[in-house]
Amino acid sequence: xxxxxxxxxxxxxxxxxxxxxxxxxxxxxxxxxxxxxxxxxxxxxxxxxxxxxxxxxxxxxxxxxxxxxxxxxxxxxxxxxxxxxxxxxxxxxxxxxxxxxxxxxxxxxxxxxxxxxxxxxxxxxxxxxxxxxxxxxxxxxxxxxxxxxxxxxxxxxxxxxxxxxxxxxxxxxxxxxxxxxxxxxxxxxxx
Amino acid sequence: xxxxxxxxxxxxxxxxxxxxxxxxxxxxxxxxxxxxxxxxxxxxxxxxxxxxxxxxxxxxxxxxxxxxxxxxxxxxxxxxxxxxxxxxxxxxxxxxxxxxxxxxxxxxxxxxxxxxxxxxxxxxxxxxxxxxxxxxxxxxxxxxxxxxxxxxxxxxxxxxxxxxxxxxxxxxxxxxxxxxxxxxxxxxxxx
DNA sequence: TGTACATCAGTGAACGCGCGTTCACTGATGTAC
DNA sequence: TGTACATCAGTGAACGCGCGTTCACTGATGTAC
Numbered sequence: 001x002x003x004x005x006x007x008x009x010x011x012x013x014x015x016x017x018x019x020x021x022x023x024x025x026x027x028x029x030x031x032x033x034x035x036x037x038x039x040x041x042x043x044x045x046x047x048x049x050x051x052x053x054x055x056x057x058x059x060x061x062x063x064x065x066x067x068x069x070x071x072x073x074x075x076x077x078x079x080x081x082x083x084x085x086x087x088x089x090x091x092x093x094x095x096x097x098x099x100x101x102x103x104x105x106x107x108x109x110x111x112x113x114x115x116x117x118x119x120x121x122x123x124x125x126x127x128x129x130x131x132x133x134x135x136x137x138x139x140x141x142x143x144x145x146x147x148x149x150x151x152x153x154x155x156x157x158x159x160x161x162x163x164x165x166x167x168x169x170x171x172x173x174x175x176x177x178x179x180x181x182x183x184x185x186x187x188x189x190x191x
Numbered sequence: 192x193x194x195x196x197x198x199x200x201x202x203x204x205x206x207x208x209x210x211x212x213x214x215x216x217x218x219x220x221x222x223x224x225x226x227x228x229x230x231x232x233x234x235x236x237x238x239x240x241x242x243x244x245x246x247x248x249x250x251x252x253x254x255x256x257x258x259x260x261x262x263x264x265x266x267x268x269x270x271x272x273x274x275x276x277x278x279x280x281x282x283x284x285x286x287x288x289x290x291x292x293x294x295x296x297x298x299x300x301x302x303x304x305x306x307x308x309x310x311x312x313x314x315x316x317x318x319x320x321x322x323x324x325x326x327x328x329x330x331x332x333x334x335x336x337x338x339x340x341x342x343x344x345x346x347x348x349x350x351x352x353x354x355x356x357x358x359x360x361x362x363x364x365x366x367x368x369x370x371x372x373x374x375x376x377x378x379x380x381x382x
Numbered sequence: 383t384g385t386a387c388a389t390c391a392g393t394g395a396a397c398g399c400g401c402g403t404t405c406a407c408t409g410a411t412g413t414a415c
Numbered sequence: 416t417g418t419a420c421a422t423c424a425g426t427g428a429a430c431g432c433g434c435g436t437t438c439a440c441t442g443a444t445g446t447a448c
Contacts, residue, residue: 003391003443011391027305029220032434045438046392054435099304105354110301113290113357114218120359127358151367152347152374159350160343163296166304167318168311176342183343187374199424223401236405237425245402 012050015040020061024107025100028058028115059119062112065104066126073133083137083153087184090157091177096164105154106161130154140191153184203241206231211252215298216291219249219306250310253303256295257317264324274328274344278375281348282368287355297352321345331382344375 018040022031033054034044051057076086089095095102105127112123134150141149160180164173209231213222224245225235242248267277280286286293296318303314325341332340351371355364 008391027220027302029218030305033436034434042391043393044436045394048436049391108301109353109357110299111218113353114221117359120357123357124359124363127354128360128363148370148373151370152351155351155354155367155371156343156347156374157350158354159348160346162300162304162353163318163346163349166300166311166314168308168315169319172315172319176346179339179342180346182339183347183378202424224403225401233424234426235403236427239403240424 008050011040011042011046015042015047015050016057016061016064019057020065020104021100023058023061024065024102024104028108028111033057055116055119058115059122062104062108062119063122063126066123066130069103070126070129070133073130073137077133077137081137083134083139083188084185086134086137087153087157087188088181091160091181091184093174093177096161096173096177099165103158103161106158106165109158109162127154138188140189149187152187156180156184156187199241202231202233202237206233206238206241206248207252207255210248211256211295212291214249214252215256215293215295219299219302224248246307246310249306250313253295253299253310254313254317257314257321260294261317261320261324264321264328268324268328272328274325274330274379275376277325277328278344278348278379279372282351282372282375284365284368287352287364287368290356294349294352297349297356300349300353318345329379331380340378343378347371347375347378 015036019031019036022036022039033047037044037047047057051060073086075081090103099107112120131147131150131154134154135143135146138146138149140146157180160176164176167173167176206227210222210227213227213230224238228235228238238248242251264277266272281294290298303311322338322341322345325345326334326337329337329340331337348371351367355367358364358367
């Protein structure tokens with residue numbers, strides 16, 4: 001079979017999308033290539049038509065998923081969506097309960113720390129960009145203060161979401177999210 | 192060979208110590224039982240004399256490691272060590288660069304969220320205890336306010352330490368830690 | 383217009399490997415008589 | 416005191432399994448002449 005133009009790009013994108021969701025749901029190490037390919041409607045061997053290795057896929061998934069989040073931040077900026085909304089969405093029970101479509105950082109940061117340099121480099125670049133975008137969204141303070149606030153708010157959000165996901169007690173989990181919202185909002189708005 | 196009294200407990204403790212360090216350094220999934228046993232100076236098969244399964248070991252490692260941290264918090268309380276010191280130690284470059292001897296939560300929280308109920312139950316119980324202990328260490332505010340502060344500070348510390356470890360850029364990594372220290376101290380001391 | 387060959391995304395079996403787990407066995411010491 | 420047996424932490428080979436990766440092959444379409 002020969003395929004129509006753009007078919008390969010579509011397939012590649014489909015594999016990326018499937019892998020992206022599975023990685024965020026179950027972790028990188030726990031997800032096998034055979035499973036990803038099967039869910040994408042393909043067989044094992046076709047994987048290497050699109051990616052050089054699993055590590056290559058991981059790097060591309062991270063860049064892809066974090067780029068999408070960047071685009072959302074940019075759209076938020078243009079539409080005047082306040083940082084308060086971003087904070088509340090990030091620290092919502094909905095986000096906690098749907099890791100597969102959520103923030104790749106919160107889902108994978110622990111694993112990323114143990115991945116090869118190239119993967120961490122890609123991640124680092126995207127996190128740097130996100131911090132800059134978040135800083136722009138904050139209204140109070142000098143540029144330097146807004147950058148600091150963005151970094152702190154990012155740390156709170158990532159830490160709280162992960163704790164809320166790991167903890168096996170709905171009350172404590174909700175409490176973690178609520179306190180984080182309050183703290184992040186206070187930091188965003190303080191002078 | 193028959194062994195002196197207490198030998199088995201010592202061996203078990205030794206396996207726990209080795210596993211605890213390896214898990215925190217490399218992650219649970221990436222560490223095999225054969226490697227742990229070899230480092231403990233034993234062979235594969237002896238593992239099941241001490242633990243029912245890898246998951247059983249994981250649970251025991253978490254309880255053990257978090258209990259030791261609890262004990263440190265209790266000693267801090269008795270010796271009047273201020274929460275500021277705890278925050279600075281937690282968010283130090285030393286802690287960032289030595290995951291194997293550091294906080295199990297920061298090292299493993301992402302993986303724990305995907306482990307079975309029994310493991311998460313054990314983790315949840317220990318986190319609850321730690322929050323109570325941290326709240327006691329905070330001086331400003333009512334009991335309820337101190338609990339909230341403890342939860343928020345814990346979220347910041349866990350998130351910032353993980354981000355600082357994952358990011359592949361010393362400057363950004365240090366920046367993340369420094370901002371988190373500042374934010375955590377501000378929360379601890381605000382009225 | 384018809385035929386021969388090139389292209390290439392995808393197939394599916396096979397590779398070596400390390401995983402968690404099992405189990406028959408070892409051998410130094412303790413206990414019973 | 417000497418002998419036979421019980422105990423049990425640890426040995427080390429083997430189990431089935433799923434992993435990431437490789438590779439000879441397929442077959443529909445495009446291109447050359």
